[in-house]
Amino acid sequence: GAVVSQHPSRVICKSGTSVKIECRSLDFQATTMFWYRQFPKKSLMLMATSNEGSKATYEQGVEKDKFLINHASLTLSTLTVTSAHPEDSSFYICSGAGSSDYEQYFGPGTRLTVT
Amino acid sequence: GQNIDQPTEMTATEGAIVQINCTYQTSGFNGLFWYQQHAGEAPTFLSYNVLDGLEEKGRFSSFLSRSKGYSYLLLKELQMKDSASYLCAVTDSNYQLIWGAGTKLIIKP
Numbered sequence: 001g002a003v004v005s006q007h008p009s010r011v012i013c014k015s016g017t018s019v020k021i022e023c024r025s026l027d028f029q030a031t032t033m034f035w036y037r038q039f040p041k042k043s044l045m046l047m048a049t050s051n052e053g054s055k056a057t058y059e060q061g062v063e064k065d066k067f068l069i070n071h072a073s074l075t076l077s078t079l080t081v082t083s084a085h086p087e088d089s090s091f092y093i094c095s096g097a098g099s100s101d102y103e104q105y106f107g108p109g110t111r112l113t114v115t
Numbered sequence: 116g117q118n119i120d121q122p123t124e125m126t127a128t129e130g131a132i133v134q135i136n137c138t139y140q141t142s143g144f145n146g147l148f149w150y151q152q153h154a155g156e157a158p159t160f161l162s163y164n165v166l167d168g169l170e171e172k173g174r175f176s177s178f179l180s181r182s183k184g185y186s187y188l189l190l191k192e193l194q195m196k197d198s199a200s201y202l203c204a205v206t207d208s209n210y211q212l213i214w215g216a217g218t219k220l221i222i223k224p
Contacts, residue, residue: 009209010210034157036158041163042160043158043159043160044150044157044158044160045157046157091210103200103217104152105214106202106204106212106214107212108211108213108214109210109212111210
């Protein structure tokens with residue numbers, strides 16, 4: 001099956017700093033990538049959808065200047081959390097979808113802790 | 116390696132009951148999720164099991180056996196809107212999510 005990786009798997013950063021999370025599709029070309037935030041034991045909240053080479057589409061309530069998304073190639077998307085605050089601590093998950101189907105393949109997630 | 120298996124596709128009849136199985140082999144276990152995903156939409160959380168047994172939530176129930184590395188999602192009184200993909204995901208010892216490929220459930224009248 002299709003594989004999506006994320007790096008780093010966990011990161012701790014200080015309040016006010018920025019952190020970048022990478023999402024890679026390893027064996028397929030992800031025309032579309034999705035970024036989610038998972039709340040403890042609960043739902044995945046879709047943050048944004050990005051298509052390769054174009055600007056990401058953010059969900060209502062998600063600050064695009066705070067959560068910078070870049071989808072520069074068909075195998076890589078990055079999420080940068082700028083000026084991180086403790087409330088940004090969460091589990092961030094990406095998924096990728098190829099152009100031939102709408103099925104999403106999910107990454108293992110990145111745990112961000114802001115101190 | 117880490118692996119989660121679930122059937123690729125299942126078909127059931129409206130009003131019936133269907134059981135979607137999920138078996139896993141992971142390095143450690145810190146819980147198992149079931150999500151429902153309609154085409155073009157974000158996954159919706161259905162259940163989270165970390166202890167053995169059956170958890171019932173309305174028409175949906177989820178069962179876990181950690182010793183067998185096995186879970187199932189039981190859907191009762193099937194409705195047409197239950198046609199969707201059902202994703203099984205396990206949190207491993209590093210709290211990383213290992214995802215199944217999803218089971219596409221087709222409900223027929």
